[in-house]
Amino acid sequence: MEFSPGATVLAAGNGFGKSALIKSLYDTFGADPHRIDESWRKAHAISAVDFEVASEAYTAMKIAGTYMVFDATGQKILQTTSVTRELSPFMADLLDFRLLMTDKREQVLIPPPAYAFAPFCIDQDKSWSEPWKPFHGMYLPNSAASLAEYHSGLKPNAYYVARAERDRLAVRTSGSASTASRVPRCTRANSFRATRNGNLFRPEGFRGRNEQSLGRVFGTSRPTEFPPGKTIRID
Incomplete structure (x- = not known):
């Protein structure tokens, strides 16, 4: 079926498959409808949608539980069973959909494609009673509020791009600070043990003990058998 660039109206009586057709469009992109007619489900229909993004042509296809995307030349650029x-992430990059959300384990993730299509679908199963739930599996906490803020432009792509960069820098800074903080603690611990035992650490004596240890490992009593700068491989 071909759709015009403008609005397309589907007119038919009950049971002719209007809802099944629309739901199949979204289902092809990974937005799972709440309910599909039993006759349509038993038909094991294969769906394919030709679409354009920024004047680039693509074809999305769903066969059973497998999703595929092809470019304008017919080259397959995605095949997966994992939404x-x-x-x-593939659809988010393709559609420039930058919304980030947090799951129940407080892990930040890219929401499923249903979140990208949520404002464009009002179904007769859930949309009349629960706002922002036109698809099955919209499980992330505070979905309604996040969707309203994103799709209304209150928190657009730029907001989430900046937040992701902030979080990346925070993790990097935290890791550096943690590494730096471990160094003084180790130094103080070594100093404490040395002082308590009455044996102060002397660098000039450490080399001798190190050479003795190497001698025991390689079965030699003369550390000078290992020329300076020579790399020794232990298998």
């Missing part, structure tokens, strides 16, 4: 791990 969360693979289809979600």
Whole structure:
């Protein structure tokens, strides 16, 4: 079926498959509808949608639980059975959908494609009673508020791009500070043990003990058998 660039109206009586057709469009992109007619489900239909993004042509296809995307030349650029791990980030990049959300384990992630299409679908199963839930599996906490803020432009792409960069820098800074803070603690611990035992650390004596240890490892009593600068491999 072909759709015009403008609005397309589907007119038919009950049971002719209007809802099944619309739901299949979204389902092809990974937005799972709440309910599909039993007859349509038993038909094991294969769906394919030709679409354009920034004047670039693509084809999305769903066969059973497998999602595929092809470019304008017919080259397959994605094949996956995982919506969360693979289809979600792929569609987010393709559609420039930068919304980030937090799951119940407080892990930041890219929401499923259903979140990108949420404002464009009002179904007759849930949309009348629960706002921002036109698809099944919209499980992330505070979904309604996050969707309203993002799609209304209150918190657009730029907000989430900046937040992601802030979080990246915070993790990097935290890691550097943690590494730096461990050094003084180790130094103080070594100093404490040395002082308590009455044996102060002397660098000139450490080399001798190190050479003796090497001698025991390689079965030699003369550390000078190892020329300075020579690399010794232990298998």
